[in-house]
Amino acid sequence: MSTPTNTPSMVIKPPGGWNPIDLVELWRYRDMLWRMTLRDIKSRYKQSVLGPTWVIVIPIVQTLIFTLVFGLLLGAKPEEENASTYMVKTHCGMVVWLLFARAFTQTCSCIIANEALITKVYFPRLIAPLASTFGSILDLLLGLVVLVVLMLYAGVDTTANIVYAPLFILLAMVAAMSVGVWIAVLSVRYRDLRYASQNFRQFLLYLTPVAYPAAVILDNAGVSESVRPTFEVLFQLNPMYVVVEGFRWSVIGHADGAPTTLSAISVAITLALLIAGLFYFRRVDSTVADIV
């Protein structure tokens, strides 16, 4: 038994005010974070014939569909570009988009999906969104392998900017969590948000230049010339715009995607949303078990 002491090792109080994010405690629970992430990955494709191969098949199929539908059928591919180069460009965007999409979906439902845990045992509740986000890293890694193969096949070289690529990957996860933690908590009470969030994600995909440049949307949206600059600004504030264009810029030197001041503003807004979201999460996490 440890030495008796007059200072309690733990105090339980009514919730109230703003609680700091307890990094020390999160660190103590790092094994749980790791095990929860593993659980997510290992259990995902169990008992399917292709098993983990699905993680690699899904992005390839997505890229093929986008290349086919937008690039070839709808003519988003510029005349001078060959199909394989266009596919590399699309896959480049798809890799980071799928990372975001999966992390976002999983984070949005992380409380409801872990109800059985949350109502039966204490753990730092932030583990739930973190494990949901980290579980998507596997998809990212395999998507990157496919990207390298595609680049070799199409003869596309990388650039020195590739050192910035991890920053855009990180930003994709931050973007997923920044909105995801809000929805995770609010959807416990308002299940409507679960469905709304999936529609939101789908809408965002079409607003993000994964398979076509943003100009295509603006050109065809019938926006008048006078308000067009405003729309362009709004477009570029979408953090996934920054991620997709920036990732492409860093990996294959796509000049249009170079970060701008607007990118910096977008990152700042995303970070602010994330930090506010994390504090909100901490504010309500001690009683979320009552209503989940």
Next chain:
Amino acid sequence: MSNDIAIRVEGVGKKFTVGELATIGDLGRLITAPLRAIGLGSAPTQDTADNGGSIRDHHVKRHDYWALKDISFEVRRGEVLGIIGRNGAGKSTLLKILSRITAPTTGRIEMFGRVASLLEVGTGFHPELTGRENIYLNGAILGMNKTEVNTKFDAIVDFAGVQEFVDTPIKRYSSGMRVRLGFAVAAHLEPEILIVDEVLAVGDVAFQRKCLGKMQEVAESGRTVLFVSHNMGAVQQLCSRGIFLRNSMVHTDAAVSDAVAAYLGSIEQSASEDIIDRGERAGAGDIRIAAVSVRVDEDAPHGHLMTGQPALFTFDLEGKDLSADIVFTVYDHRGQPICRFTSFECGVGDATARRYTCAIDEWPLVPGRYRINAAVFAGGESQDHLEGAAVFDVEPGTVGGRSIGHDANYGCVAVAHNWLTPSDANP
């Protein structure tokens, strides 16, 4: 000296809001919730100003309910405390607060030492993962680190008796194996303060004994144990002190035998109240038990049976027209379960039945005072659960031609039997 204290609970209360959680009227609040939460919100609306601004209170269909009120007690190091009370008395809420699953509304709790709480066995088990993977996962969820699990891994596998299946997905395990594995992980936590729910109510008898043994071991090693249970036998065997919760408050805090006596007394007392008025029940509530009677035959008075004579248990139901089934368990005066009766697979659960009668030809229990807990099941879920649905006395009678008197010291079941004389046995 406060050095001896392991847990100090001061004025703890917990308020719940009952009623509809999400309504159309909430949509506006929902949209502004993020803004308000980060402090950018407008001044409180009429709505929130009326009730102090709590998100939960503003709708008229909701009302507050205090599941716990002003609970205070201290637990000394090495003490084994049992918490008892009926459904709805606040036991589970107290347990959840002590386990930090949810926060109290008022009050303060101080813990001195490493705490482990066990509300169920195998929390977080994933059916697709192997036994080995689940041991590490469950260990991590309960707060063990990898090194700790590594050193205890073999002991856990041994205790659970799943050596051959350790690399098999646990969805292939029997439910008994899963429970054993879950308890085995928890049993190797080695906390200074252990908080346990009635997890012992699961598993086969041999394993239950093993679990009780392990708990006894924990208790005897000088660690602090808080045990929440319906099983009065287990509570009296394990605990030195008992707290009886009633109507969200501490009713009795005393030696375990006194707390159990107070609990059993309250059940008998409320058994005389009109059943339909009683609040302490669990279940979905579409169907409720409205009345229960226990008698020798149709014309006999309620509350008396006789050993060896017929017995009729009658249950009147109220509520929706659903086909229902009844389960009831007979307990002795010490709170030990004796036997159970169910209407499942008897074909009586047709939609129109409002009165269920269970008939026993020869009542087999010896004289004494007994009570029953009764439950109603319909539509695949528990509808009603009533503790102390009836209390009755069994009078002396005869079984198999032998008279059975007042002596429960040698067991409480009377069985008709014959002896073979030596000449009969060896013809």
